Amino acid sequence: MRDEVKALRADLDEVRAAKAGGTASPAVAPPTPRPLGYEAFWPWIMPPEGLSVSGYVQSQYETHQDSQDQLSQSGTTLNKDRFSIRRARVGLTGEWQYAAIALQLDANTTNGPQVDLRKAEASLQYRPDRRRAPILMATLGLFDAPFGYELDEAPHTRFFMERSVASQAFFPAEPDLGLRLSGALGFFRWTIAGQNGEPLGESSPFVLQDPNSAKDVFFRFGIDTHPTTDLHLAADVSSLRGTGFHSGTTASSATIQWKDLNEDGVIQPYELVPVPGAAATPSANFTRWAVGADVRLSYQSWLGVTKVYGEFTLASNLDRGLYIADPVVTGVDQGELGYYVGLVQDVTRWGVVGLRYDYYNPNFNAVDTRGGKLLPFSEAITTWSPMAGLVLRDRARLLVQYDVIHNAFARTAVGVPSSLADNVFTLRLQVEL
């Protein structure tokens, strides 16, 4: 409300100045008023006219119950108790009548110091009402995959530290290369996109490349409306159909293998096994798909804004980050289900609390071998994430979050799959330009 009044006053001042024969318009356009529930949510952001620069730093300390002062088999550290720069991003946004550009660079120390390109969007648009999102926008470049709410929510507006487990498994990082068509007409929102299907962060040698000619196609339709001045409601359905890639193998030459059958550490003639050379095997494609729906509701009360939101995704062979799906190897499609519900409550202008529950089942067909029987069991990972923090609006946030995680990574004293303790505490300070 304050923002709206401020913007109206600015408009009035501008009109008065024009009548008085002053300059036709100020050098810098006033900020567009942001309605309740508005977030920097691509492609529906409403940047200032002309060029603008943005940026923020998220620095944090985190401690994990499963942290170990050891190295993994591949030599990476298993210690997760540390300080880190989670995100340090600078962005340049250009907004003109029929064109727009977005560039964003990210630096972080999550896996050692690294710098990535996170957005490189070149867009043509038709946006006759400069206070509203474009009616039609065509974007070519590097942009966040338009699937669900969480994936396109800007990390600096999200109060919870990271996306839900399912979202991170399906999309290890948000951006991929492709073409996006989108539009907003009244409360209706639509997005159709095609991407390479090899997003940033994927455990693959083909990140931001594409080993097959098929593209991942996204459809996303929804609404974004204000039934009353103090209520915001948005909901979308999303779908994805794409093509995954199973790498073939190169030819190998014949070798000799030693198997220490009698375990005496000495080579015996019968322990030498010839391994014939193997021919190369061709690569293969496989189909993956996902459908999802999300809804979020924001309500303005005397205490502040209450935001309730949730999302679910049903998918097949889409996991690219956690239980990586490859039905060419297993011969079985990997069915996946993820969902979350979250609540974020402002506590006056200075505080915030929140709670999120998320669930991810990476494989409906998971079985465990016990007593010679293949018993179905759940590999589901559930997380409760209470969060609280202090807020200087649009400038800084000091947040703490404790993730209580239940998984199936360990076994009980009778050999039944059980949870490995890997709860996470995170303290994060975020400051924006």
Added chain:
Amino acid sequence: MRRALVPVGVLGIVSVAVACSEGQPANIGVTEPMQVSGGQFISGDLPGSRPLDGGGPGEEAGASSELGPLTVAEVDFNNADVIPGASGKSFSGRVTPDAVAVGVRLADLGSGYWVVPVGGGDGQVPTTTDFGLSASFDIDDPPGPRALRIVAIDANGNGGTEVDTELCLEWRIPDNRHECIPSNPVPAVVISLQWDTNFDVDLHVITPSGVDVNPKTNPLLVPVDAGEPPPSDPKIDRDSLGQCVPDGWRQEDLVFPDYPATGAYDIYADPFSSCGQSAVRFVLTIYEAGSDGNLHATYSQGGELLANDQTGGASSGLFVAEKQFN
């Protein structure tokens, strides 16, 4: 502002409350004397009752074909000798069908045991089910005879009678298995070089006659024309980190089965290749047979080598000590 501190306090209380949440801890088992691939480490003693006298598999039921509840009927393995730092040593066996898992540990070593689910029914002995596990051992496990203790566990966590299978944990210093078989004589002298990173360090010993014994070019003190050298001939046991391939040992030993010829022996540590390491710390130890029939360390000297010191075999490396044998 003060009110805004309330949520932080609430979260702190919640965090403390959930800190004691369920779940198996992750950071245990890695320092145990034995690790089992795919097994779950549980702190504490094995469930079940202590082994009977004799302790072997199926002892509880004697020679009878009738097996009692939660019985380990059989334990199979390829070799009772455990090479120091052995990896992937296989054990298998049979338990009665009321068992859902087996617990396994080295008797009187370590702080807990490993749990492995049992497998399928045994085709030849339908009244039992199979189990199998792959174990790795710490290279610094105390040498000597040691029992591998196994117990069958039911779905309620109850254990049967534990059974012991005798193993021999060999010493990382080559002692002719004297630790397990005291009647085997120890070598007269062992010159042992150990180091701490995956750096290809070579032991060089220059004999009084001027022969440079080293693992790369001349591991034998007494050259042989053909065939195997006699067991009594001194030789270096391995080229550890040869071609920079990690082997877990980081140790080379020159073993003298009989007392060395009289004279001064010059001992060097040769930084042959850094293998990407910046530095390595080594310890040279000389063991000699004592009057009690055991090996005893009689000399020890440590040192450090840098990547810049690597020789590529062009020299014998850093002089460490001169040992006079009389």
